[in-house]
Amino acid sequence: MTEFLIYSKRCFLLDAFQEATIHIKNQKILDIKKGYHTSASIPFLDYQNLIVMPGIIDAHVHINEPGRESWEGFDTATKAAAVGGVTTLIEMPLNASPVTTNINALHQKLESSKNKLHVNCGFYGGTIPTNKNDIEGLINAGVFGIKGFLTPSGIDEFPNVTKLDLEAIAPVLKTHDIPLLLHCELTDTKVPEVTNAKSYQSYLNSRPQHWETNAIALALDLQKKFDIKVHIVHLSASKGIEPIKERLNETNKLTVETCPHYLFFNAETIPDESPIYKCAPPIRESANNDKLWDFLLDNGFSFLGSDHSPAPPERKQLESGDFFKAWGGISGLQFTLPILFSEGQKRGLQLEKLIPLITRKPSEFLGINQKKGTLAPGLDADITVWDDTQQFTISEASIEHKHKATPYLNHRVFGKVIHTFVNGVHVVENSKLKTLNQGKILLKDT
Ligand SMILES: [Zn+2]
Structure with missing residues (x-):
């Protein structure tokens, strides 16, 4: 899937939440339209009230x-x-x-x-x-x-x-x-x-x-x-x-x-x-x-x-x-x-x-703000989708670090990451790793 739409009532654009549809194509954000916009030919991911940032x-x-x-x-x-x-x-x-x-x-x-x-x-x-x-x-x-x-x-x-x-x-x-x-x-x-x-x-x-x-x-x-x-x-x-x-x-x-x-x-x-x-x-x-x-x-x-x-x-x-x-x-x-x-x-x-x-x-x-860090047309489609209402306990089973030893273990926290997109690829879906090896090496000024 190299082209798709992401919709949410709460997209974080220009440091504020707005209802919007984000059009992603070939690893980048092609366009962002205010409101709900489907297309007959492009896959549509409806994230409703989840935060898209x-x-x-x-x-x-x-x-x-x-x-x-x-x-x-x-x-x-x-x-x-x-x-x-x-x-x-x-x-x-x-x-x-x-x-x-x-x-x-x-x-x-x-x-x-x-x-x-x-x-x-x-x-x-x-x-x-x-x-x-x-x-x-x-x-x-x-x-x-x-x-x-x-x-x-x-x-x-x-x-x-x-x-x-x-x-x-x-x-x-x-x-x-x-x-x-x-x-x-x-x-x-x-x-x-x-x-x-x-x-x-x-x-x-x-x-x-x-x-x-x-x-x-x-x-x-x-x-x-x-x-x-x-x-x-x-x-x-x-x-x-x-x-x-x-x-x-x-x-x-x-x-x-x-x-x-x-x-x-x-x-x-x-x-x-x-x-x-x-x-x-x-x-x-x-x-x-x-x-x-x-x-x-x-x-x-x-x-x-x-x-x-x-x-x-x-x-x-x-x-x-x-x-x-x-x-x-x-x-x-x-x-x-x-x-x-x-x-x-x-x-x-x-x-x-x-x-x-x-x-x-x-x-x-x-110095990578022309490529990353905000949701705007032309930038890389690196996107995090999370649920600010969901509470969970940090458990050993959930930890992907090499070692489970962390002082955060067993703490009950709010805010669960549901989806992650790296360079326009759905890398984490429903809080589980889906697609590997999508990261790129970043060098300054390249
Ligand atoms: Zn350090």
């Missing part, structure tokens, strides 16, 4: 292949994405092995993704102290940004960079107008001694807010000094909001994201001995997270991304319960929409605000 774009995903496919791989991650209504994801330069810090490693990653992409997939390159001369090659090969850490990443082959390292690559980022994505924690020793490695409070104390705010200050300085695009990934510390707000008033080259787990969980309700919740920066107290919500409702966040970063259960130390030995990373790619929608309902987040944060806005950040 642009496919979700998740600009922060760790897939780990090649090299650590026992953690997660392209096949399972992009199946989970499709079932979760994510039609495009951008993959981080770690935790694959080799890490994506030079063009050969990028080529190995592209090669290993072959015949395993069920949604569209693009890539970031990485900055480490020893690869300054590889950055331009990565950019020319089509990465969407360069990611760096200001604190140890947890992967030995991906050491953190310093301000001097970043200053050395800033001119090339400026020349190519490519964003620098920064993990903003700046480690120091002003932290309490760990007395109980199985206590969540001990883990939280070990990564204090000032690590984030010190790193954010460095990031803002760098942005201003070199006039480059800087993106702050996964903001968790609410004390970072004010300096970010000030700079957002001065420049359009600063962007900031947060992730569903910082908006859905609170430190107070995380039990001890449960490193399934471990991520860095950590999930903080509810009073902190309320401020992240205020910032979100105030249009502060540029977009939201999952930071899907899975690991095998043994790496998560689920048996020992040791937060300090456990891998830091939360698995949740498949559940971004229901998690944000369910919590958002309690917080007064309108869908008109939520949907752009996971569709149009990440697409603008990536």
Whole structure:
């Protein structure tokens, strides 16, 4: 079926819901007409009251292949994405092995993704102290940004960079107008001694807010000094909001994201001995997270991304319960929409605000908004259809990630993805995978 019509009373067009019929032909949206329009010769999919919106774009995903496919791989991650209504994801330069810090490693990653992409997939390159001369090659090969850490990443082959390292690559980022994505924690020793490695409070104390705010200050300085695009990934510390707000008033080259787990969980309700919740920066107290919500409702966040970063259960130390030995990373790619929608309902987040944060806005950040991120004629037919009235419990059986270990397990949520279309192909039908291998590799400016 290369040509068909999709009708709904609630199509999300130009950031508002409208009754419309979308005409899809040869992978793209050919036309959109207001109201109900059938055709004798074209198949017609009547979705009535279901929400029809642009496919979700998740600009922060760790897939780990090649090299650590026992953690997660392209096949399972992009199946989970499709079932979760994510039609495009951008993959981080770690935790694959080799890490994506030079063009050969990028080529190995592209090669290993072959015949395993069920949604569209693009890539970031990485900055480490020893690869300054590889950055331009990565950019020319089509990465969407360069990611760096200001604190140890947890992967030995991906050491953190310093301000001097970043200053050395800033001119090339400026020349190519490519964003620098920064993990903003700046480690120091002003932290309490760990007395109980199985206590969540001990883990939280070990990564204090000032690590984030010190790193954010460095990031803002760098942005201003070199006039480059800087993106702050996964903001968790609410004390970072004010300096970010000030700079957002001065420049359009600063962007900031947060992730569903910082908006859905609170430190107070995380039990001890449960490193399934471990991520860095950590999930903080509810009073902190309320401020992240205020910032979100105030249009502060540029977009939201999952930071899907899975690991095998043994790496998560689920048996020992040791937060300090456990891998830091939360698995949740498949559940971004229901998690944000369910919590958002309690917080007064309108869908008109939520949907752009996971569709149009990440697409603008990536510079792919002429192709993806909105429902408009000429754009790729990446479409997610979901039921905002349907409630379900996240069960192991429903999880398509390689590992079922996720803190979202057993949560009851609203908002079920029913259909997903990737490049005009019906990939998920009635919440089940239908057609595989429809994803394309996305390269910047191609
Ligand atoms: Zn990440």
